[in-house]
Amino acid sequence: MEYRFLSKKGIASFLTGLLKEFKVYGPIKKDGFPLYGEIASEKDINLFHTPTHLSPKQYLFPPKETLLKFKNGETPSIESVVEANDQILFGIHACDIHAIRLLDRVFSYRPSDINYIKRREKTVIVGIDCIPDKYCFCKGVNTMTVDSGFDLFLHPLISPNGKSNRINSDRKPANLGQDMSAGFLVEIGTQRGKELLRKHTKTRKTTVKEIRKIAESKNKKAELFTKSINAEPSSLPLIYSGSYNSPVWEKIGKICYGCGSCNNVCPTCYCFDVRDNIQANLTEGERYRVWDACLLEDFAKVAGGHNFRKTRGERLRHRFNRKFQYQVDKFGGLFCVGCGRCSRTCLVNINIVEVTNELIEESNKRS
Numbered sequence: 001m002e003y004r005f006l007s008k009k010g011i012a013s014f015l016t017g018l019l020k021e022f023k024v025y026g027p028i029k030k031d032g033f034p035l036y037g038e039i040a041s042e043k044d045i046n047l048f049h050t051p052t053h054l055s056p057k058q059y060l061f062p063p064k065e066t067l068l069k070f071k072n073g074e075t076p077s078i079e080s081v082v083e084a085n086d087q088i089l090f091g092i093h094a095c096d097i098h099a100i101r102l103l104d105r106v107f108s109y110r111p112s113d114i115n116y117i118k119r120r121e122k123t124v125i126v127g128i129d130c131i132p133d134k135y136c137f138c139k140g141v142n143t144m145t146v147d148s149g150f151d152l153f154l155h156p157l158i159s160p161n162g163k164s165n166r167i168n169s170d171r172k173p174a175n176l177g178q179d180m181s182a183g184f185l186v187e188i189g190t191q192r193g194k195e196l197l198r199k200h201t202k203t204r205k206t207t208v209k210e211i212r213k214i215a216e217s218k219n220k221k222a223e224l225f226t227k228s229i230n231a232e233p234s235s236l237p238l239i240y241s242g243s244y245n246s247p248v249w250e251k252i253g254k255i256c257y258g259c260g261s262c263n264n265v266c267p268t269c270y271c272f273d274v275r276d277n278i279q280a281n282l283t284e285g286e287r288y289r290v291w292d293a294c295l296l297e298d299f300a301k302v303a304g305g306h307n308f309r310k311t312r313g314e315r316l317r318h319r320f321n322r323k324f325q326y327q328v329d330k331f332g333g334l335f336c337v338g339c340g341r342c343s344r345t346c347l348v349n350i351n352i353v354e355v356t357n358e359l360i361e362e363s364n365k366r367s
């Protein structure tokens with residue numbers, strides 16, 4: 001791995017340079033909460049953010065996008081629509097980079113999805129280390145760190161003094177000030193990333209002491225998790241396959257609202273619906289796709305009003321299995337990256353770690 005040292009001042013000039021060439025999306029604060037948004041100036045970015053409500057998936061797989069436009073009449077035509085611009089996703093956490101790697105596999109699976117692929121090719125990813133909150137459990141699903149899938153990755157160096165520089169396990173956003181970093185060690189992931197860094201800012205060689213700090217920060221971060229899955233990630237598919245008839249599904253199904261928020265915030269949920277919008281003249285229109293959600297009642301409804309997953313318990317079981325069992329065989333990895341967003345957003349506090357641990361406990365009793 002190659003690293004360069006980048007000062008706090010250097011990161012500001014880096015962003016300013018990138019903004020001249022690219023649309024840049026990164027963590028900003030709105031009403032006191034972190035979310036991903038377009039960056040207009042380097043001052044907008046809030047790099048030391050707590051996990052965002054929505055993931056950066058929206059910039060690769062938008063909630064709604066036109067796929068084709070059509071015209072009828074004397075000369076009928078169909079025109080495919082692929083909107084892909086050069087863009088940078090800046091300040092992306094390791095779990096979300098893992099999620100993007102999973103989406104890459106999904107959307108390149110035959111037949112590959114041209115809209116996603118084109119957008120992905122034009123996307124530069126700059127990752128950054130983060131601090132877990134009480135919902136994060138990436139450590140338990142092996143996504144706490146990432147070694148590929150980014151162009152550059154920023155490892156903040158913590159200043160040796162100053163109150164705001166301490167990693168705070170309370171995880172209140174107000175405690176994560178911009179002063180937390182004394183500069184960054186930039187891990188070079190691709191040649192493209194290296195060239196952008198060279199073009200837009202000044203860096204220097206790193207010292208052995210600085211490189212050691214990356215491991216130290218990783219160890220400190222590992223101690224901050226308050227929730228964890230009580231089994232090895234590799235055992236989860238088997239535990240889930242043995243839990244099909246668990247009473248847990250009916251129990252959580254009784255309190256679930258079926259709102260689909262957990263689907264919407266998940267960085268690895270990728271289901272969509274395709275719809276047509278025909279203009280009143282009936283001669284032209286567009287075909288578009290919108291995110292869909294397997295927790296919604298109509299998701300599995302088919303002709304004749306039949307529904308494969310009538311109850312909320314059945315729908316929750318389906319979603320959880322998509323994360324820990326069904327997708328593993330097909331794409332070779334757990335489809336939960338431990339970001340905690342579904343638990344963070346759920347109005348009735350259905351927590352994916354607690355549910356999984358209940359299933360693990362039941363499984364242990366059975367064996």
Ligand code: SF4
Pocket residue numbers: 255256257258259260261262263295342345346347348349350
């Ligand atoms: S967010 Fe919670 S209440 Fe809404 S569908 Fe998901 S599990 Fe059910």
Ligand code: SF4
Pocket residue numbers: 262265266267268269323335336337338339340341342343352
């Ligand atoms: S299932 Fe929940 S915790 Fe896992 S990746 Fe999706 S939103 Fe994150």
